[in-house]
Every structure is written in structure tokens, then in C-alpha cells.
Amino acid sequence: MAILVCGGAGYIGSHTVKELVTTYEVVVLDNLTTGFESLVDERATFVKGDLGDPEVVDTIFKTYSIDAVFHFAANSLVGESVENPLKYYRNNVGATLVLLEKMIEYNVNRFIFSSTAATYGIPNSELITEETATNPINPYGRSKLMIEQILADMARVHDFQYVVLRYFNAAGAHHSGEIGESHDPESHLIPIVLQHLLGEREQISVFGTDYETSDGTCVRDYIHVTDLARAHILSYEGMTGGKIANQTYNLGNGAGYSVNEIIETCQQISGKQATINYAPRRAGDPAALVASSDKISKELGWQPTFDLTAIISSAWAWHSK
Numbered sequence: 001m002a003i004l005v006c007g008g009a010g011y012i013g014s015h016t017v018k019e020l021v022t023t024y025e026v027v028v029l030d031n032l033t034t035g036f037e038s039l040v041d042e043r044a045t046f047v048k049g050d051l052g053d054p055e056v057v058d059t060i061f062k063t064y065s066i067d068a069v070f071h072f073a074a075n076s077l078v079g080e081s082v083e084n085p086l087k088y089y090r091n092n093v094g095a096t097l098v099l100l101e102k103m104i105e106y107n108v109n110r111f112i113f114s115s116t117a118a119t120y121g122i123p124n125s126e127l128i129t130e131e132t133a134t135n136p137i138n139p140y141g142r143s144k145l146m147i148e149q150i151l152a153d154m155a156r157v158h159d160f161q162y163v164v165l166r167y168f169n170a171a172g173a174h175h176s177g178e179i180g181e182s183h184d185p186e187s188h189l190i191p192i193v194l195q196h197l198l199g200e201r202e203q204i205s206v207f208g209t210d211y212e213t214s215d216g217t218c219v220r221d222y223i224h225v226t227d228l229a230r231a232h233i234l235s236y237e238g239m240t241g242g243k244i245a246n247q248t249y250n251l252g253n254g255a256g257y258s259v260n261e262i263i264e265t266c267q268q269i270s271g272k273q274a275t276i277n278y279a280p281r282r283a284g285d286p287a288a289l290v291a292s293s294d295k296i297s298k299e300l301g302w303q304p305t306f307d308l309t310a311i312i313s314s315a316w317a318w319h320s321k
């Protein structure tokens with residue numbers, strides 16, 4: 001039995017594939033619009049195609065004996081989703097529906113879904129638990145929440161089980177040094193700061209200095225990509241072992257860092273000084289998002305193993321290579 005990883009050529013998908021291939025047969029499906037084939041571990045079978053194309057999904061389910069689908073493939077930029085909502089609903093919701101329909105048709109009944117802290121919107125508590133009300137404030141967060149709701153509806157009537165993983169801010173690089181965080185164009189804070197410190201971009205912009213946070217800049221909870229990858233495998237094994245089904249888990253470190261603190265830590269680790277441009281707020285950004293991951297810790301024994309310094313050190317090692 002194999003695991004189908006949709007979006008396995010992207011940042012978080014490729015890191016999860018690297019962990020999976022040590023134990024499981026893996027098939028990666030990716031349309032390479034934002035992913036890179038070079039990130040896919042060579043022990044996995046790579047199929048270039050779109051999960052919203054029923055013929056592509058048919059071929060995969062006919063060719064391979066798929067036990068579970070890990071679904072990472074999505075557009076994931078908050079600002080872009082505000083500018084171009086239909087792209088987000090088409091790709092993140094519409095395409096996923098094709099995949100889910102095909103899963104029911106071929107009786108593939110385990111699904112692990114990449115969701116996001118953006119489903120919470122502006123949270124009504126400092127530490128976000130899975131009980132915190134969801135109320136996304138941008139189309140990206142809404143597109144993810146829609147799929148979460150669809151999964152719950154499916155599990156009620158079909159032989160179908162899922163785990164939703166709500167990531168906070170994924171960061172860092174694989175310990176092998178072979179893969180790391182790379183988007184084109186890059187919009188994420190840590191790679192942008194590191195690229196700037198390496199002289200690869202002129203300056204960095206801090207989006208908003210008037211938030212209600214300790215220093216006025218946005219606070220986020222950064223989580224190492226390998227810790228995220230391990231949570232997927234624990235979730236899958238939890239489902240196959242009959243321990244859990246149809247659960248939603250937060251994945252974060254439980255500690256919030258402001259944009260200024262991230263820049264400061266990057267400067268310390270690199271030994272270099274940044275040139276900072278203080279800019280207006282970016283559309284769609286809540287002030288602070290910090291996770292409680294107690295639920296997955298209690299139910300599956302997951303614990304993050306990288307703190308902020310270890311996360312940024314791994315990213316720096318990869319970017320400076």
C-alpha cells in the first residue's frame with residue numbers, strides 16, 4: 001500500500017515525503033505551479049499533474065494501491081487570496097472536491113489535510129486551542145475552513161476518515177541540507193530576511209508597526225517543517241492503528257515572536273545587520289497567532305523538537321549553502 005502525497009513538490013510536502021519514504025511507498029502528485037520537482041526525494045514516484053483533473057486522479061488510483069492521501073497542494077498566500085479570491089476557491093476548494101470524489105469512488109478512505117491557523121481569523125483568546133472559534137478574515141483561511149467542513153460532512157456518511165492539521169508558521173530546513181524553504185516569488189518572513197542578510201535582496205519590509213502587540217509588529221508561532229512532517233506520520237499511524245479518526249489538531253510551538261524579534265534572531269544567527277523599511281500593514285494579517293498544541297501532544301504524543309533558534313539556524317544553514 002502506498003501513500004499519495006498531493007503537493008509533495010512543495011515546501012512542507014517535500015519535507016514530509018523525505019520522512020515518509022524511510023518507511024512507506026510514496027507517490028507524489030504535483031502540478032509544479034509552485035513546487036519544484038528537484039525537492040521530491042528520489043525514492044518517491046513522481047507524477048506531474050493536477051489533483052483537480054479527474055483523469056489524472058483516476059490513473060493514479062488505478063495504477064497504485066493507495067491507502068491514504070496527504071493533501072498539501074494549495075495556494076497559501078494570505079495577501080494574494082485577498083486580491084484574487086476566485087483563484088483560491090478554484091484551486092483550494094474546487095480542485096480538492098475532485099480529489100475527494102475520486103477517493104470515495106475508489107474507496108480510498110484516509111485523508112490528512114493541511115489546514116492553517118488562518119481558519120481562526122482574529123482569535124478571541126491569546127493561546128489558540130482547537131476549541132477557539134473559527135472565523136477566517138481572508139479567502140485563504142475561508143478556503144481551508146470550507147474543506148474542513150466538507151470533510152466532517154463526508155465522514156458522517158461515507159467510509160472515510162480524516163485528520164485536519166492546522167499549521168501555524170512553518171519554517172526551517174531539512175537536516176540533510178538537501179531541501180529548505182523556497183517559494184517563487186518568496187513572500188515569507190524568515191526566507192526574505194535571510195536572503196536580505198545574504199545580500200540577495202536590497203531591504204526588508206516590516207508590514208505594520210501599529211498592531212496591539214508588545215512592539216507593534218505581528219506575532220506568529222513558528223514551527224519547524226520536520227516537526228510538521230512528523231505530525232502527519234503520527235496522524236496517519238494513529239488512524240491506521242484505530243487510535244484516532246476525524247480529528248483536528250493545531251501544530252505550533254506555543255510561543256509567539258514578533259516580526260522584529262524574528263529579524264533580531266536572524267541577525268544574531270547570521271552575524272549580519274539588516275536594513276529595515278517600516279511599511280503599512282499587509283491586507284488580511286491578524287495581530288497575533290499562537291498555538292496550543294496540547295491536544296495532539298496528549299492524543300498522539302507529538303512534541304515540537306525545534307525552538308526558534310534551531311528553526312532559524314537550520315534555515316540559515318540551507319540558505320547560506
Ligand code: UDP
Binds near residue numbers: 169204205219
Ligand atoms: N512579514 C513582514 N515582511 C515580509 C513578510 C512578512 O513583515 O516581508 C510579516 C507578515 O505581515 C506576518 C509575518 O511577517 O505578520 C509572517 O508572514 P509570513 O508571510 O511569513 O506568514 P503568514 O503569517 O502570512 O502565514
